[in-house]
Amino acid sequence: TLSLHDALPIWAFILPVWPVEAKQQVGPAPDSGSHPDGASCPLISIELPELGGPVYFPEEKELQDLKREDSSRDFDQLDNNSRQQLRDICEQDILEFSKRSPREKELLWDKRSYLGAIPGALPKVLLAAQSWAPSSLPSLYSLLETWPQPGTEDILQLFLPTFPDSRVRATAVSWLSSSLPGDQLVDFLPQLVEAVKHETWSNSPLSRLLLCRALGCPRVAHSLYWLLTQALPGISPQNTLDNGNSEEALDNPLAVARYHRRLQLLLRAVIAVSGTSVQNRFLRSEERRVGK
DSSP: OOOTTSBOOOSEEEEEOOOGGGGGOOSSOOOGGGOTTTTTSOEEEEEOOOOSSOOBOOOHHHHHTSOOOOOOOOGGGSOHHHHHHHHHHHHSOGGGGGGSOHHHHHHHHHTGGGOTTSTTHHHHHHHHOSOOSGGGHHHHHHHHHHSOOOOHHHHHHTTSTTOOOHHHHHHHHHHHHHHSOGGGGGGGHHHHHHHHTTOSSSSOHHHHHHHHHHHHOHHHHHHHHHHHHHHSOSSTTTOOSTTOOSHHHHHOHHHHHHHHHHHHHHHHHHHHHSOHHHHHHHHHHHHHHHHO
């Protein structure tokens, strides 16, 4: 895995071994300190060999110097059969898209320059890409830069764990920020809090957007506070696993532990940026909730 600065680490790691029940979890690997039984779980030591010098992922400028994506074309230029087939693919639930045949995915990718105005197209076009290897990224990133800003539903789909690429997720954040100014973001906070779990890094563009909106809008801060409080066990602001009594913490401790530290960090950041009066409101609400 690459570090936050896109460098390949060449040192030794000591990582906890998670139980087999966690193998179906999606999204990035949890940090080593999130294991629910960290004091007693098995550990594995991994040492990466020296490679004669630092190894970095290609810089964005190097990628931009390569061939850029062709400009968009008019969807109506396609024949009727192709238009209907492409519409059917784009209208399909994204969770069912994997069942499409390789031939249909190839058609979608080949005709991508015609699909900029078609709802539901962009997430499926990205899934239909033949490769996400570094050599393919210039074409994919150029596609993102030239694609017309899609609707909110398509933007939210780019936060699914099937899109781990940081550039894709950062583009989705930029689009979301411009399409939902002010407190309009509140209606989509449940989906965005869930999406935070699938970010590669805790310091992600999505987390920064949520904190920026919380700082500028008490309504966003209040809604985000309660969503994070409900997603974490225990009493706020500590929200420790030791005093967790939520149903999820009891029924599925692995799921809670996997994202606990990240959501706890975000919750404390929300409290820190909210200001004294909003903080006092949070504490009074928490006291009333605990006192019931």
